Amino acid sequence: MMVPVAAATLSAVAMGVQAQTVLKIGYPTSPQSHYGVGSSTFCEEIKSGTEGRYVCEEFPNSALGGEREMIESVQLGTLDLVNTSTGPLGNFVPSVKIVDIPFLFRDYDHARKVMDGDIGEKLLDDMQERGLVGLAWTENGFRHMTNSVRPIVKADDAKGLKMRTMENKVHMDGYKTFGILPTPMAFPELFTALQQGTVDGQENPIPVILASKFSQVQDHLSLTNHVYSPAILILSPQVWNELSDADKKVFKAAAQKAATAQRKKVNDDEANGIAILRKDGMQVVEQVDGESFRQAITPAYADYAKEFGADNIRAIQAVQ
Ligand code: EAX
DSSP states (O other): OHHHHHHHHHHHHHTTOOOOEEEEEEOSSOTTSHHHHHHHHHHHHHHHHTTTSEEEEEEOTTTTOOHHHHHHHHHHTSSSEEEEESTTGGGTSGGGGGGGOTTOOOSHHHHHHHHHSHHHHHHHHHHHTTTOEEEEEEEEEEEEEEESSOOOOSHHHHTTOEEEEOSOHHHHHHHHTTTOEEEEOOGGGHHHHHHTTSSSEEEEOHHHHHHTTGGGTOOEEEEEEEEEEEEEEEEOHHHHTTSOHHHHHHHHHHHHHHHHHHHHHHHHHHHHHHHHHHHTTOEEEOSOOHHHHHHHTHHHHHHHHHHHOHHHHHHHHTOO
16 A cells, blocks of 8 residues: 555656645736736746745736735735735834825835835834835826826916825825825725716826826826835735745845846836827926925924834935
């Protein structure tokens, strides 16, 4: 009786048959978008790095819910991974909210340096005690305003517009100083809300505006660059705690590669997307009066300093 069993085991090993864990990963936009590029890079890397012991099943296009719901599911362990913006993350990990302050980051170089440096590392650490494992900062991009009422050149032009925002109080407090009427809403509801005119506009990075075809339901795009939107690859602690030390290294390295690929796609979309959106019929204001927005938001900065500490804000601004 022993022989056939041993033979079966041997041949299974010889054939490379081994236990395979399928990890579910959710993200908000399409497989071709920045989130899709980052997520599939991660999945390819863990598959090759663990010789197929870990593979992914991808759920793009908010198939498993909005970002808040996906983060919640990862916390509960019903979803293994999410690649999400920080939009709703501050509701789970309060210290993360600081990175959502409008006009905090000068440009992509600055933002990526902060997120990849000590400050970003500390925020990843903070997630552990909230039941989330932050693997790496990916990227959503600098956000711009779109609407169907009028071109926005200066802060005054935004006054009175009903704009969908993320479920993020830091954003909403800042945008109120522009005179915008912020309407928080989960991302999967946004296209229909724009189509039906429930809101006048919204704000998102070029890669999201492209992937979600907002040009079909919005006339004006203004390159306001009013806030950097970081994104993050989050793993469930239930999976993390089962990984060997070697596999943990594979997962971390895979997340770094995902971040690089996702940021490259953001760069490409920033470079090529505006021409595409124009061709799709959007009127684009490239020269926005950024100073008027920065002046308008000064009072909100006093509140941000109270909530997050002026020193902590300055520490981010000081990164060169
Ligand atoms: O992360 O909700 C939003 O506007 C986000 O930017 C979008 O889900 C991509």
